[in-house]
Amino acid sequence: MLEAELQNPFSRLLTARLMPDGQTGEIVGYLCLWIVFEELRLMNLAVEAGHRRRGIATALVLHALSLARDRGAERAVLEVRASNNAAQRLYEGLGFRQVALRARYYSNPIEDAVLMQRESVAF
Numbered sequence: 527m528l529e530a531e532l533q534n535p536f537s538r539l540l541t542a543r544l545m546p547d548g549q550t551g552e553i554v555g556y557l558c559l560w561i562v563f564e565e566l567r568l569m570n571l572a573v574e575a576g577h578r579r580r581g582i583a584t585a586l587v588l589h590a591l592s593l594a595r596d597r598g599a600e601r602a603v604l605e606v607r608a609s610n611n612a613a614q615r616l617y618e619g620l621g622f623r624q625v626a627l628r629a630r631y632y633s634n635p636i637e638d639a640v641l642m643q644r645e646s647v648a649f
């Protein structure tokens with residue numbers, strides 16, 4: 527999925543970097559997003575395992591919402607694996623709500639997707 531996003535001209539990549547000495551630092555998190563007309567789509571988000579629970583994913587999503595707002599988008603959407611409780615808690619904490627289930631949406635392994643939506647990109 528990440529390789530496809532990196533090659534997609536519509537996709538935008540945000541990175542979170544450690545900058546201990548003011549240099550361009552190691553990437554510890556990323557978020558791929560699309561802004562399609564009035565909709566922000568969060569496509570792919572991950573934070574390196576040793577750097578989780580420090581607010582990095584939250585910062586990436588808030589920055590994406592800010593970009594989308596500046597582009598005139600209205601709402602934000604994403605899909606997440608039904609078993610991914612950590613990500614669902616993250617998104618719920620940022621104002622996303624579950625709006626639908628997409629059966630067998632994912633492969634490797636096959637799993638349902640939860641569609642989550644934030645009615646507004648404002649915060």
Ligand SMILES: CC(C)(COP(=O)(O)OP(=O)(O)OC[C@H]1O[C@@H](n2cnc3c(N)ncnc32)[C@H](O)[C@@H]1OP(=O)(O)O)[C@@H](O)C(=O)NCCC(=O)NCCS
Pocket residue numbers: 570571572573574577578579580581582583584585605606607610611612613615616617619
């Ligand atoms: C999900 C993921 C991106 C979260 O990144 P993160 O930088 O650790 O998230 P944050 O520190 O911003 O967490 C914000 C809140 O989300 C929730 N949260 C994050 N990880 C959680 C976990 N493992 N269990 C429960 N809640 C969690 C918490 O409410 C957390 O707030 P708190 O730390 O004050 O309790 C990260 O765990 C990850 O990369 N997972 C693997 C890839 C993945 O699942 N991506 C999402 C695909 S949709």
